[in-house]
Structures are given as structure tokens and as C-alpha cells.
Amino acid sequence: MVRAIELAIDNVRRGHGGPFGAVVVKDGEAIAEGANSVTATNDPTAHAEIIAIRQACAKLSRFELRGCELYSSSEPCPMCLGAIYWARPTRIYFASTAADAARAGFDDSLIYNEIARPHSERKIPMIQMMSDEALEAFRAWERQPNKVPY
Amino acid sequence: MVRAIELAIDNVRRGHGGPFGAVVVKDGEAIAEGANSVTATNDPTAHAEIIAIRQACAKLSRFELRGCELYSSSEPCPMCLGAIYWARPTRIYFASTAADAARAGFDDSLIYNEIARPHSERKIPMIQMMSDEALEAFRAWERQPNKVPY
Numbered sequence: 001m002v003r004a005i006e007l008a009i010d011n012v013r014r015g016h017g018g019p020f021g022a023v024v025v026k027d028g029e030a031i032a033e034g035a036n037s038v039t040a041t042n043d044p045t046a047h048a049e050i051i052a053i054r055q056a057c058a059k060l061s062r063f064e065l066r067g068c069e070l071y072s073s074s075e076p077c078p079m080c081l082g083a084i085y086w087a088r089p090t091r092i093y094f095a096s097t098a099a100d101a102a103r104a105g106f107d108d109s110l111i112y113n114e115i116a117r118p119h120s121e122r123k124i125p126m127i128q129m130m131s132d133e134a135l136e137a138f139r140a141w142e143r144q145p146n147k148v149p150y
Numbered sequence: 151m152v153r154a155i156e157l158a159i160d161n162v163r164r165g166h167g168g169p170f171g172a173v174v175v176k177d178g179e180a181i182a183e184g185a186n187s188v189t190a191t192n193d194p195t196a197h198a199e200i201i202a203i204r205q206a207c208a209k210l211s212r213f214e215l216r217g218c219e220l221y222s223s224s225e226p227c228p229m230c231l232g233a234i235y236w237a238r239p240t241r242i243y244f245a246s247t248a249a250d251a252a253r254a255g256f257d258d259s260l261i262y263n264e265i266a267r268p269h270s271e272r273k274i275p276m277i278q279m280m281s282d283e284a285l286e287a288f289r290a291w292e293r294q295p296n297k298v299p300y
Binding site for chain 1: 158228
């Protein structure tokens with residue numbers, strides 16, 4: 001966690017992005033790290049946790065992080081939590097809370113609220129179309145051997 | 151949406167990944183697209199929507215998608231919804247539902263449920279530590295000029 005917090009502080013001092021850092025640890029060793037790079041790289045998904053998860057998976061040549069721990073300098077946002085649940089690390093350590101982040105201008109409570117709502121009530125309109133045609137993709141999937149649903 | 155569904159079907163036929171495709175449209179023109187590449191690239195974040203959002207932002211050289219529409223062959227998962235809310239496209243079109251995807255083995259209801267829970271009750275344990283030390287990152291942020299909180 002010392003390293004995750006250091007990444008967050010250095011990221012701000014370098015003017016690279018928001019005050020967030022993350023580290024993935026396996027068997028007591030840091031195998032990947034990330035710092036918020038949204039504005040520097042024009043990538044809205046470049047949160048510290050996403051970068052660290054992608055880097056750790058690339059290093060391990062697998063798409064899951066079972067047996068790994070994620071250290072984040074701040075409580076993960078819903079996007080990062082979603083990524084965490086797909087990656088399935090064993091445990092998450094975090095330091096500051098979402099409320100601390102919100103006080104600094106990084107308020108993700110809207111996103112938590114929106115995800116919890118039915119899609120018909122969300123602020124970004126979600127419109128369904130071509131639902132029958134889309135089922136063909138699942139039929140193609142069902143016909144595949146060795147399916148790995150990720 | 152025709153293209154998003156085609157991407158999903160082609161992705162399965164090529165054995166590249168799950169049956170999901172997405173397209174970002176700006177001013178009536180498709181500017182980015184993606185298909186699920188989690189298993190092929192060992193990247194748990196490589197959902198169709200995430201790939202299309204990252205590609206669209208790179209193309210536009212900005213970290214938001216205001217004025218753009220996202221077409222997804224299937225209802226976005228919580229990770230992708232989080233990314234969508236950070237990227238802020240104007241509108242989302244989707245074809246098959248989360249329930250359709252679940253029937254094909256892609257069940258993200260656990261993730262929706264987990265994100266809605268307090269962190270102390272989540273299945274992946276979340277442990278807070280070094281909360282005081284982490285606030286230094288926000289203090290460094292507050293001292294920065296020209297802050298863009300993303």
C-alpha cells in the first residue's frame with residue numbers, strides 16, 4: 001500500500017493525472033502497478049486499478065487474478081469494481097474512501113446510483129433495438145466447442 | 151447495430167472471444183468498434199464496449215464521448231456501464247439483454263449485486279488500511295493548478 005500511495009502522489013506531482021495508484025501483488029511480490037492516466041492518455045478507462053489489472057494479467061498470461069491481491073490507494077469506482085469481479089483477485093486492500101475522493105472532486109456516487117437503477121431509468125438513455133437479430137450471436141456461441149464465457 | 155451484431159458473430163466464428171460487439175458513432179459515422187477479446191488477449195477488461203470506447207477516444211484525442219452514440223450487441227455489464235458513465239456518450243443502443251447473455255453463460259448479475267452492496271459485505275473481501283497516509287495524495291491534488299478530476 002505504501003507503493004500504491006506513492007504512485008498516487010507522484011502521479012499528481014508529475015501532472016500526469018488524478019491522485020490514484022494501484023499495485024497487484026502475487027505471493028508477496030508486486031507484479032504490476034498503475035496510476036490514473038485518463039487525461040494524459042485520453043483514455044477514460046485508464047484508472048489505476050484497470051492499468052494494474054491489465055498489466056498483471058499480461059505478465060501472468062492469463063485473464064484472471066486468482067491468488068493475487070489488489071492494493072488501491074482509494075476505494076475502487078464501479079468500473080474498476082466491475083473489472084475486479086471479472087479478474088477475481090483474492091482480496092482488495094484500499095486506503096482512502098469514495099467519500100474522501102468525492103471531497104477532492106472525484107465523485108463516483110452518480111455512477112453507483114445509475115448502475116443500481118433499471119436501465120429504463122438511467123440518465124444516459126438506453127434504447128433497445130434488433131433484439132431478435134442479436135440472438136444469432138448467442139446461437140453461434142452455443143455451436144462453438146470449448147467455450148470459455150468471459 | 152447491424153455492424154455491432156456482425157462483429158459479435160464474426161468474433162465467435164473466428165474463435166476470438168465471446169459473442170459481443172460494439173460500435174461508437176459520431177455524426178452518423180462509425181468511428182470505432184470492438185469485439186470481446188478477453189480470452190484471446192488475456193485482458194479481463196477487453197469487453198467490446200471498452201475496446202470501442204478506448205479506440206473512439208484515441209481517435210478523437212479526448213477522454214470523453216459527448217456527442218457520440220454507443221451501439222452494443224448486448225446490454226453492457228457493470229464494468230462497461232462504469233466506463234460509459236466516465237466517457238459520457240449521449241445515448242446507448244443495445245440489442246440482446248443481460249438475461250439473454252446469462253442464458254448463454256455470461257451472467258453478470260453477481261457483479262450488479264456486489265456493486266450494490268456495502269463494501270464490507272462483498273464476496274471479494276475489501277480491507278481498509280493506511281487511510282490517513284492516503285489523504286496526502288488528495289492534499290497534493292488540491293495544491294495543483296488546472297485540476298481536471300477524471
